Amino acid sequence: MTAPVAREKPASFQDLILRLQAYWAAQGCAILQPYDMEVGAGTLHPATVLRALGPKDWRAAYVQPSRRPADARYGENPNRLGHYYQFQVILKPNPADLQDLYLNSLYEIGIDPMVHDIRFVEDDWENPTVGAWGLGWEVWCDGMEVSQYTYFQQVGGLDVFPVSGELTYGLERLAMYVFGVDNVYNLPFNDPASQTPLSYGDVFLQNEIEQSALNFELADVEMLQTWFSGCEKQSKTLRDAGKPLPAYDYALKASHVFNLIDARGAISPTERQAFIARVRDLARGAAELWAKQEEERAA
């Protein structure tokens, strides 16, 4: 085997995304579009969390906008955002050379393995909300965490078989590294040499400012509490009717509504635990039902 070689740097943030998409498409992944719901992490897309369950093979990759209301900073923090992108890859079952495939994807976006120090540092992933955990690493490039790499072991409280390999790239952080930029808003969104060069700030700064106001000042907690109950009720009805996919959607909705309430600091620690438990019941319930139905369909 010869030493790997990196490509030239991408021209922009979107070029980086396009390269990852093209690369994973070449590995046989279905390139999906973002899920049309607010989620806190790309993993929560049903293409990952639900497809990891059941006996069928599956390969997909997609960009997922992630919303974390409490992380919003009115556009003032160069490293923290309330809305950002993750690039998500799931390969089920994981191929034996998944680590190589992953490293090649870094070379593909211009990270030169002869110059940069890339490490796999123990970090076991867990998401109690969907009853999921796996073993893996955070991947470091010169000390910076650029990806999360996980072999799922359980989802929805159930052992998975076959095992999926899951990769999450924090796109903004990765791009800041590739482009040597210290402030996320200065990232070139499109090609700086194009007719209308746009920075990340041109595209998202105003959104961060206004969404922060919603998250911390204007979110109507009373209304959100009602919404939460509504989502919970709908999710349960759907689950009882044997429809795990929309039941899962409403679990996601409930989860996001909870995140908004939480960002407003409107709940005590005890209440907080109770909310988390309610979301977990919905998500797990939908996941378990989906797994059961997938087994039946495969039989």
Add this chain to the structure above:
Amino acid sequence: MAELLLELFSEEIPARMQAKAEADLRDALTKGLAEAGVEYGDVVALSGPRRLAVAISGLPEKSADVSEEKKGPKVDAPEKAIEGFLRGAGLTSIDQAQVRSDPKKGDFYVAIREIPGRPLEDIIAGLVPDIVRGFHWPKSMRWGRGELRWVRPLQRILCVFDGKTVEFEIDGLKSSNETEGHRVHGRGPFKVSSYAEYKETLQENGFVAIAREDRRLLIEDQAHMVCAQAGLELVEDKGLLEEVTGLAEWPVVILGEMDPAFLSLPPEVVQLSMRTHQKYFAVRNPETGELASNFVVVANIEASDGGKSIAEGNARVLSARLDDARFFWEQDKATPLEKMAEKLATIDFKKELGTIADKVERVAALARELAPKVGANSDLAERAARLAKADLVSGMVGEFPELQGVMGAYYALEQGLGNDVIPDAQRSGTQSSEDTGSRISSGELSGMTNLQAGLSEAGVRKIADAIGDHYKPQGPSDAVPTEPVAIAVALADKLDTLVGFWAIDEKPTGSKDPFALRRAALGVVRIILENEVRLKMLDELAVPRTIFVTRQHLRFETNPIDDLLSFFADRLKQYLRDQGARHDLIDAVFALGEDDLVLIVKRVEALAAFLETEDGANLLAGYKRAANILKAEEKKDGAAVEGNVDASLFAQDEERALHTAIETAVSRADAALAAEDFEAAMAALAELRGPVDAFFDSVTVNADDEKLRANRLRLLTSIRAALFRVADFSKIAG
């Protein structure tokens, strides 16, 4: 003689698990060989980020032939028994069995089975898959469609015996004679036929330093070197060194540089941020001893640009981390500790024992009680206790829980040492104004608080020190607090915890001690002894108990104090044993029922010194003689010897002399004990040696006259009683 080389090559193994796995694999392999009757020579075990390996030399080509004997029934046993024996031994006729004679049992059958030795390849091919399948990892996983469990996906199994591959397969993975090197520098694969070739190939072509010790030394040497070249000094960190040894196959040490502005943060914060988040070593200026604006990072690559990009990239990540830390630091400084303390009411300490705010109230009350006994100002102790836990809700401690206490001390100084602190000279002495020495000199006034109200600068410093030190000692090698206010708070915090957990019956059992109660009790023992704090433990434990009853409305089902006291006694014994004190002497003093720990230790020391002298050794011998006679006679009589010595019954001068000597020695010893002069008490009792020896030389205890005998036995019990003032001599060995 042949050699076995086994390498299990996987994706990255967590650094913390490698050393144990290396030892486990070596043990499993040697144990398996030994059980198969194979003798072996030298064993080498190795481990790194992606592999475990064991090489064993001095192996035979096959295991030894074994002859196995199976005892059967007597030759005249019933037919049924003989048939059963044949079946069990796999024989077809009794002619195949031998007959043995036994002088007691008579003649009986023996079946002898000759088991020929097996080729080592076969033994290894059977053993290794069993070891791999049964291997214990702290956390293991499956991958793909496989059933095998390993710490991360297992990629290769290299198994070579006597130069040739040992063929086997585990869950679809075939053994081979190939290994793999560093991903970037020399991946291979490489074929190897011996351990020497394996090690050399990996080193020369594979860019893998396979031995842990080699990598550790390499990192240490390089780290010291890059620091020295820059005129700096490495801050050594054994735990971190061990960790980074498990993170790089080909360690390359790089000196990075950060923005010096971050040095305005507390050094503990900078160092912890480097260590926990980034696994960097801190670097200090050898002249000032202060942190330098550099760090040492261990990379896994010889970068083509000489490590420039790696140094820059790591510096950028560190800056982002320290930016976060600075945000917490500024935000926390602006929040008065009192304000933080209010939030403690929302956090449970332990469900049955209330919130942390409840604990703070109890500790404050207890610290107030303890203060005068340890030479501290009661008001200061109470105030310090009220603020001691406040930093638990600070942003920085949320990020770095290890900094609990440390941050509180910084915030107390920052907030308390404002411009309008009353200079000590202008105050009429509530406390001394000696400089207790603090970590940071003085800070700007950032947030007016009640903390400094009516306090001198020295008072604020004492409070800060008490906040910073009250969790100490955190382990056997950690220092104990020495400033009286800190002592009061540290003791109060630990005693509250111990009495509380005893009250709800959550004591440590066996190896389980989830609330670190042993550490807390040992901490109390050390604080008391190392500061010579004089406390009657029975009385002191009653105080927190009362506080629990009155403040927490906790009902004590049984009184836990006696049990807790013996828990302290066990910790004290452990402590003294660790200091080299004789186990039997500790027991001999403990039997007295003393509950002042400082006095217990003094007694043990005096006793040890006394027994070293000729008088001491002889007196002990005399005591043993008296005790043995008493034991034998009491057994004979079936009753304990009781009553006082009757001086009118003495028949010999030696009896009279001993009696007088005991009375004199006892009164002198008692006076010395009252003055806590244990040496003098021992010396007084040492005067008994002559009279005791003389008594045994010329007096027959077992006199025919029953009255004489009884009186002499009573005289012996009075020797025992006299000595019991300093120790229970029956517990002393020798």
